[in-house]
Amino acid sequence: MTTLKELSHKSELLSGGHRACAGCTEPVAVRQILMATDTPLVVCCPTGCLEVTTTIFPYTAWRMPWIHSAFENAAATLSGVEIGYKALKKRGKIPDREIKFIAIGGDGGTYDIGFQALSGAMERGHNMVYICLDNEAYMNTGIQRSSATPKGAHTTTSPAGKVVAGKRDFRKDLTACIAAHNVPYVAQAIPSMWKDFINKVQKALAVDGPAFINVLVPCRLGWGFPPENAIEIGREAVSSCFWPLYEMENGKWRLTHKPKEKTPLKDWLKQQVRFKHLFKPGNETIIEELQADVDRNWERLQKLCEFTA
Amino acid sequence: MRVAKTGNEAMAEAMRQINPDVVAAYPITPATEIVQIFSGFVADGVVNTEFVAVESEHSAMSACIGSCAAGARTMTSTSSQGLALMWEMLYIASGLRMPIVLAEVNRALSSPINIHCDHSDTMGARDCGWIQIYCENAQEAYDSLIQAVRIAEESLLPIMVSTDGFIISHGMESMEMLEDAQVKAFVGEYKPQHPLLDLDHPITIGAIDFTDYYFEHKRQTIEAMRNAKGIVAKIGQEFGEKFGRHYGFFEEYKLEDAEIAIVVLGSTAGTSKVVVDELRQKGIKAGLLRLRLFRPFPYQELANALSGIPCIAVMDRSDSLNSAGGPVFTEIRSALYDLEIRPKMVNYIYGLGGRNIDLSQIRSVYEDLATNKTDELVRYLGVRE
Amino acid sequence: MSKEAWQDLPIGGLILEGGTATKYITGDWRSLRPIWDEEKCISCLNCWIYCPDSSVLVEDEKMIGIDYDHCKGCGICAKECPPKVQAIKMVSEAEFRK
Amino acid sequence: MGKLFEIRWHGRGGQGAKTASILFADAAIGEGKYIQAFPEYGPERMGAPVQAFNRLSDEPITLHCGVDSPDVVVVLDPSLMETIDVTQGLKQSGVLLINTNQEPKVMKDRLSNFGGKLWTVDASTISKEELGQEIPNTPMLGALIKATNLLDFEGMLEDTRKKLTKKFKSKPEVIDGNINSIKRAYQEVKGE
Known part of the structure; x- marks a missing residue:
């Protein structure tokens, strides 16, 4: 498949000059998404970091047709674009060219406020790929908890205080939720593993019907790590099995990457300021709970792969 | 057809x-x-x-x-x-x-x-x-x-x-x-x-x-x-x-020489026309303005159409909950502010939640206007009191 | 810069051209500057694929430099450069200007 | 506006009071009349007493309020007579038409305060015999025309036949059944 040298021939569809934080992994993920195909794309973003930083009037970093309307409705907005495309093509009002439709939203616009619209669009079978760039909190508004925030993480609405040690609840398994919609393709990916990610975007674009990819995008601001570590910390999320890389293709689950050695979760947690309080005496149980949760999920995932193979 | x-x-x-x-x-x-x-x-x-x-x-x-x-x-x-x-x-x-x-x-x-x-x-x-x-x-x-x-x-x-x-x-x-x-x-x-x-x-x-x-x-x-x-x-x-069917911003029904008039939107206008006809037969100069276009608001045209009518009731089928009348009333009233002689104006909130608005209720509005019962800014029509 | 009057702007807040963000300079966000050593570089393109700001310049499958107008100095490129290669080094802007 | 006729239909939810009012309006349209047909809407489901209304005129109708004092009341289900006052608001000179196997005189005796003309017809039995199921609203149309003379009977019959032919091309028995039931009701309805 693809090598970086081959990919380097593709035109750069996301320009520089956007205003994401230095070291943000969202534009890294977006660049990889846009490199995955030569078919013309239309991109839709909900409100969020990506939208706000890439389209500050009169500047846009996007070099393909792009639309944003509100926060909770990227899937619905793109449903409309896709249905408009079908209608206009059917009536011969636009050239008969293939166009791919991609929505790219954050965990706020996808896991939470946009969940209903996403569920609706997946159920209706629109020909679109929805990609969630999950940085595990509402970073755009200043690091508030989302249903993607891991248990124990400090955010500004789940602060680590004197009696509460960060978020009280485990994160939602959104990837499984969307898989339960019986769409043809669902996957988890990370920009740190570009080849795996681009491969998944290509598969998602190739299916007839809706596809969903959940992408972990480390956030230096919300997680608290030095910007240069952004890619590395993603790799460690994978090696600890906190963020397993897998895909579900027509009901068959498959691990696309198996870590050589499953690294302890605490090594990954330790590098992030949002988990700092967990290492204080008295909070050991939370780390144990988190590790147990990762182990359980990893076990379940492997069984799912065996069972559906 | x-x-x-x-x-x-x-x-x-x-x-x-x-x-x-x-x-x-x-x-x-x-x-x-x-x-x-x-x-x-x-x-x-x-x-x-x-x-x-x-x-x-x-x-x-x-x-x-x-x-x-x-x-x-x-x-x-x-x-x-x-x-x-x-x-x-x-x-x-x-x-x-x-x-x-x-x-x-x-x-x-x-x-x-x-x-x-x-x-x-x-x-x-x-x-x-x-x-x-x-x-x-x-x-x-x-x-x-x-x-x-x-x-x-x-x-x-x-x-x-x-x-x-x-x-x-x-x-x-x-x-x-x-x-x-x-x-x-x-x-x-x-x-x-x-x-x-x-x-x-x-x-x-x-x-x-x-x-x-x-x-x-x-x-x-x-x-x-x-x-x-x-x-x-x-x-x-x-x-x-x-x-053959013409449409403008509003419909003027026997408004030309009217001395009392109501302004109303929607289906109630049809019912009101029946009352206007009744009153005209009795020699009472009643008229009606049915507002069709609410946005953009044709304030100048409304002012022209309603100028010279001494007494006007504005019917609102919703209330702004602002304690000062419904949305149609406040806007019509504002539209008439620049008239040299401002009419007496009163607001009727009616028909909320589908409450029937019948001929007798509309007759009562014209009667209020004819007898100068316009002291209250906002009145409620058809609510049990 | 004087900006357009309302009559002169495209309606609906549309931006009628793609990639206009290149006109916006983010290079001045930088406190650390990536210095690229062409001699050491093996053009593995790791820095390019992981650059958030599309600021690693590549031509004919070879790295040719850095777009300092847009590079924010995050240091990912230096970190992701293979340890045995180390063709990119982060230097403080203050030191560089000296 | 010229002479306006107002009709109130009484039925039970699911029995076709609304449909009857629409059928009547449709027939009147065929004669170039201006009409309205509207049901009373509430949360009622199957079985609850419901009402529907018609207005009929030779000129456009602008009136959009409820019907309070109808010229005609039609009762599709005789059991409603036990629970509601079907004559409420009905003009003293008005017409009351009831689907029942009772003679008009019997019904009139029960409604001592009603001074207008009362008609009865056994539309349920007619529809059972002609259509194979109890759908009284179709025959009631025939009875209504006899009782009120609001529409031309032959014209209405012709119009109904045309509409049914369009809808039930492959089911001539449905067309004939409906037409026969309307005819029978027209002939069998009795006034007092």
Whole structure:
């Protein structure tokens, strides 16, 4: 498949000059998404970091047709674009060219406020790929908890205080939720593993019907790590099995990457300021709970792969 | 062709004849039938519209925005809570200058939940940057929806055309329908200015404005709303010339020499005309102004039409809950502020939640005006006291 | 810069051209500057694929430099450069200007 | 506005009061009349007492309020007589038409305060015999025309036949059944 040298021939569809934080992994993920195909794309973003930083009037970093309307409705907005495309093509009002439709939203616009619209669009079978760039909190508004925030993480609405040690609840398994919609393709990916990610975007674009990819995008601001570590910390999320890389293709689950050695979760947690309080005496149980949760999920995932193979 | 249609059937038939590229909608009483009938047209291949039954009104309007942005002629329908759920997207549709056409059926807003007619839903959305037309009957709903397509596309603003829930939406009436070909020719082809799907000119829709641009973009929309007045007038006139039924901003009924008059929207105007006729027979100079276009608000024309009438009652089928009257009242009153001789004005809130408004209630309003019972600013008609 | 009056702007807040963000300079966000050593570089393109700001310049499959107008100095490129290669080094802007 | 006739239909949810009002309006349209047909809407489901209304005129109708004092009341289900006052608001010179196997005189005795003309017809039995199921609203149309002279009977019959032919092309028995039931009701209805 693809090598970086081959990919380097593709035109750069996301320009520089956007205003994401230095070291943000969202534009890294977006660049990889846009490199995955030569078919013309239309991109839709909900409100969020990506939208706000890439389209500050009169500047846009996007070099393909792009639309944003509100926060909770990227899937619905793109449903409309896709249905408009079908209608206009059917009536011969636009050239008969293939166009791919991609929505790219954050965990706020996808896991939470946009969940209903996403569920609706997946159920209706629109020909679109929805990609969630999950940085595990509402970073755009200043690091508030989302249903993607891991248990124990400090955010500004789940602060680590004197009696509460960060978020009280485990994160939602959104990837499984969307898989339960019986769409043809669902996957988890990370920009740190570009080849795996681009491969998944290509598969998602190739299916007839809706596809969903959940992408972990480390956030230096919300997680608290030095910007240069952004890619590395993603790799460690994978090696600890906190963020397993897998895909579900027509009901068959498959691990696309198996870590050589499953690294302890605490090594990954330790590098992030949002988990700092967990290492204080008295909070050991939370780390144990988190590790147990990762182990359980990893076990379940492997069984799912065996069972559906 | 004379037919018998309910308001909802009339609107659905107009949609069939318009044959839009896309309809995205979610059902809600009493507007449900409109998309229900229309989806039947789709299922039977009578239209080749792409119809998408989304999972909420919020998504309905979002999908309409997406589809309209793509370059497709787009319609939807809703009522009451549905319109309220769309509220956020209504502003976005107008801000992005999407000529979406919405067939609205007026229904009271919760709480308490109620499925019957009043105007609180569309009045709540009166400042969203949508053109608003209130119809008296099924005929007007049909005619207006056909005109709405052109009005929206020429002004590049979204438009809602509304009927009174159940009274018109579910009441069957005699009306004239146009031939399919006549409607097709009247609405013409939609030519979007900057379609998203123009791959050779990749555009960005929905960028964020900071303090340095937001005001300018809003100013443009304000101007578009001003221009829309002329467009509504022009298209109403063209429709009249072609099909014999003329439409303007409002209808003046025996207003010319009136000494007492009421201003009212929607189906109640028809009932009021019967009272005006009765009073005229008795030699009482009663008149009526039925406001059809509420957004943009034709304040100058209203002032001209109402000037010289000493006593005016404004009927509101919703209350602003501002303790100073309904939305139609406050705006009409403001429109008449610059008249040299200002009339006595009084506001009647009536018909909330579908409360029947009958001839005797309307007679009582004219009687109040005739006997100068205008000391109270706001009165409530038909509520148990 | 004087900005357009409302009459002169495209309606609806549209941006009628793609990639106009390149006109916006983010290079001045930088406190650390990536210095690229062409001699050491093996053009593995790791820095390019992981650059958030599309600021690693590549031509004919070879790295040719850095777009300092847009590079924000995050240091990912230096970190992701293979340890045995180390063709990019982060230097403080203050030191560089000296 | 010229002379306006107002009709109120009484039935039970699911029994076709609304349909009857629409059928009547449809027939009147065929004669070039102006009409309205509208039901009363509430949360009622199957079985609850419901009402529907018609207005009929030779000129356009602008009135959009409820019907308070009808010229005609039609009762589709005789059991409703036990629970509601079907004559409420009915003009003293008005017409009351009831679907029942009772003679008009019997019914009139029960409604001592009603001074207008009362008609009865056994539409349920007619519809059972002619259509094979109890759908009284179709025959009631025939009876209504006899009782009120609001429409031309032959014209209405012809119009109905045309509409049914369009709808039930492959089921001539449905067309004939409906037409026969309307005819029978027209002939069998009795006034007092």
